Amino acid sequence: MTSAVPTAAGTGPVQDPPLNMCGPDFPFAYDRYLEHPAGLGQIPAERLGTEVAVIGGGLSGIVTAYELMKMGLRPVVYEADRIGGRLRTERFPGVDEEEVVAEMGAMRFPPSSTAFWHYVDRVGLRTEPFPNPLAPTTPSTVVDLKGESHYATTLADLPEVYREVARAWERTLEDGAQHSRMQRAIRERDVATQKEIWNELVEKLDNQTFYGFLCDSPAFASFRHREIFGQVGFGTGGWDTDFPNSILEILRVTYTGADDDHMGIIGGVQQLPQRLWEDAPDKLVHWAQGTTLAKLHADGPRPAVTALRRTAAKGSAAGNITVTDASGSTRTYAAAVFTAQSWMMLSKVDCDESLLPIDHWTAIERTHYMESSKLFVPVDRPFWKDKDPETGRDVMSMTLTDRMTRGTYLLEGPDPDGPAAICMSYTWCDDSLKWLPLSPNERLEVMLASLAKVYPGVDVRSHITGDPVTVSWEDEPYFMGAFKANLPGHYRYQRRLFTHFAQDSLSEEYRGLFLAGDDVSWTAGWAEGAVQTALNAVWGVMHHLGGATDPTNPGPGDEFDELAPVALPE
Numbered sequence: 001m002t003s004a005v006p007t008a009a010g011t012g013p014v015q016d017p018p019l020n021m022c023g024p025d026f027p028f029a030y031d032r033y034l035e036h037p038a039g040l041g042q043i044p045a046e047r048l049g050t051e052v053a054v055i056g057g058g059l060s061g062i063v064t065a066y067e068l069m070k071m072g073l074r075p076v077v078y079e080a081d082r083i084g085g086r087l088r089t090e091r092f093p094g095v096d097e098e099e100v101v102a103e104m105g106a107m108r109f110p111p112s113s114t115a116f117w118h119y120v121d122r123v124g125l126r127t128e129p130f131p132n133p134l135a136p137t138t139p140s141t142v143v144d145l146k147g148e149s150h151y152a153t154t155l156a157d158l159p160e161v162y163r164e165v166a167r168a169w170e171r172t173l174e175d176g177a178q179h180s181r182m183q184r185a186i187r188e189r190d191v192a193t194q195k196e197i198w199n200e201l202v203e204k205l206d207n208q209t210f211y212g213f214l215c216d217s218p219a220f221a222s223f224r225h226r227e228i229f230g231q232v233g234f235g236t237g238g239w240d241t242d243f244p245n246s247i248l249e250i251l252r253v254t255y256t257g258a259d260d261d262h263m264g265i266i267g268g269v270q271q272l273p274q275r276l277w278e279d280a281p282d283k284l285v286h287w288a289q290g291t292t293l294a295k296l297h298a299d300g301p302r303p304a305v306t307a308l309r310r311t312a313a314k315g316s317a318a319g320n321i322t323v324t325d326a327s328g329s330t331r332t333y334a335a336a337v338f339t340a341q342s343w344m345m346l347s348k349v350d351c352d353e354s355l356l357p358i359d360h361w362t363a364i365e366r367t368h369y370m371e372s373s374k375l376f377v378p379v380d381r382p383f384w385k386d387k388d389p390e391t392g393r394d395v396m397s398m399t400l401t402d403r404m405t406r407g408t409y410l411l412e413g414p415d416p417d418g419p420a421a422i423c424m425s426y427t428w429c430d431d432s433l434k435w436l437p438l439s440p441n442e443r444l445e446v447m448l449a450s451l452a453k454v455y456p457g458v459d460v461r462s463h464i465t466g467d468p469v470t471v472s473w474e475d476e477p478y479f480m481g482a483f484k485a486n487l488p489g490h491y492r493y494q495r496r497l498f499t500h501f502a503q504d505s506l507s508e509e510y511r512g513l514f515l516a517g518d519d520v521s522w523t524a525g526w527a528e529g530a531v532q533t534a535l536n537a538v539w540g541v542m543h544h545l546g547g548a549t550d551p552t553n554p555g556p557g558d559e560f561d562e563l564a565p566v567a568l569p570e
């Protein structure tokens with residue numbers, strides 16, 4: 001059990017099939033689609049080699065481009081910054097150890113993100129358990145609230161009130177959201193039961209916040225319990241910054257085990273998109289064996305997209321999506337996949353309104369993104385494992401606190417006496433905005449002051465060997481935020497964006513542009529959503545160009561009518 005306050009997630013009997021992140025909104029088995037020997041689909045011979053624009057070189061864009069290439073199309077990737085998007089791994093200047101890195105974006109991945117792991121396995125990356133609060137491999141955890149610190153290696157070490165909170169959360173999920181029944185249905189890939197439970201809850205809870213859902217539960221009648229829960233939370237802890245969000249967003253996380261049993265990628269997760277860029281698929285159509293995305297982009301990805309237009313005649317084979325980039329070059333495509341943060345289409349990219357129906361524009365305008373900041377420092381060694389002579393405890397621990405830092409993660413390197421790193425602080429929303437105007441060194445000073453209150457006897461500063469590396473995603477020009485989180489009443493917007501790839505129901509003038517990325521998915525803030533929506537877009541492009549899947553391996557669009565997310569009355 002990894003949870004500070006455990007949920008039912010991940011606790012099923014061992015013989016249970018594992019959880020996956022394919023449900024409950026659109027329970028398509030992306031992982032099985034990927035594993036199937038028939039592949040993702042076929043393009044008609046006369047369309048082989050057709051260029052398709054892929055806007056954004058994050059995980060979603062790279063997976064899209066990789067799969068389109070395997071099908072025999074020619075992806076043209078546009079990337080404003082660097083390949084990887086929010087899979088961004090930074091090295092510390094002066095630290096030679098390649099396994100000591102700072103994961104500025106995604107850093108921990110649940111086993112249930114099965115489509116994501118498909119690609120990790122493909123490129124052969126190594127993993128290790130991520131040091132989350134109270135995870136079995138995390139040496140120790142300190143929970144510090146209202147000036148009181150508690151040292152724990154398991155939940156049983158914390159004061160009774162923490163277990164009360166854990167039980168209250170389990171009760172609330174069970175009574176308000178049929179939690180174990182839904183998890184069983186997800187494990188068993190029982191679509192009918194997932195739909196039966198979820199369709200009713202979507203209707204009932206779309207207007208409800210996470211906090212309101214807690215308040216409605218008799219198990220959370222106590223304000224103190226709600227407050228402690230908010231600060232320690234479930235899974236990775238500290239979810240109170242999500243209190244104003246739709247409870248549906250939280251249920252998606254807990255049902256699918258998305259916040260449980262996290263693994264990290266040794267050497268950094270940015271290697272995943274980078275390796276896919278260089279990877280020569282075993283099986284590919286049209287292109288010579290050995291073809292890679294890198295080889296198809298001899299000069300690297302094209303630069304930032306500056307304009308997107310609908311041009312030329314409807315249904316013209318040459319296509320009607322015209323892309324202009326920062327070099328001034330303009331090219332027209334038969335299809336394009338937009339994987340960047342959706343707000344880019346409102347500001348950085350000059351877009352024709354005719355690209356999308358008006359209701360989709362509303363959905364993009366209303367989409368809510370969370371802020372998020374992190375700061376890392378390199379240290380001389382994992383000194384936190386030194387023992388306090390008086391107590392015999394680790395001198396410092398993974399730390400959850402209501403102080404400015406909120407979450408502090410201790411990151412060992414391969415050498416038990418060699419370089420290591422600390423993620424001094426990882427925050428969301430208001431807690432992230434508190435850092436925004438501070439310089440990296442000002443941030444570090446405040447963090448050191450917070451930690452000095454929790455660990456008065458520890459001189460953290462004396463172990464720091466280099467400058468801090470920090471990010472606030474809301475301040476990054478090509479991101480404007482860290483991840484989407486629906487507010488109450490946003491289900492309809494989310495549904496429009498997610499289902500946009502199934503374009504047979506769209507009038508013809510709106511076809512050919514596809515949206516992908518974790519912000520279009522049902523699990524924003526998890527790489528799995530980037531992969532799933534990439535696969536939707538790949539299916540959409542294939543279908544748009546007259547292609548089809550093998551009947552033994554239907555794709556997300558083939559099963560759309562059966563699996564489509566429930567539609568609420570407009």
Ligand code: ARG
Nearest residue numbers: 108236242483485524525526
């Ligand atoms: N998966 C990310 C993490 O492990 C955070 C995503 C959180 N999403 C949210 N709505 N708070 O830190």
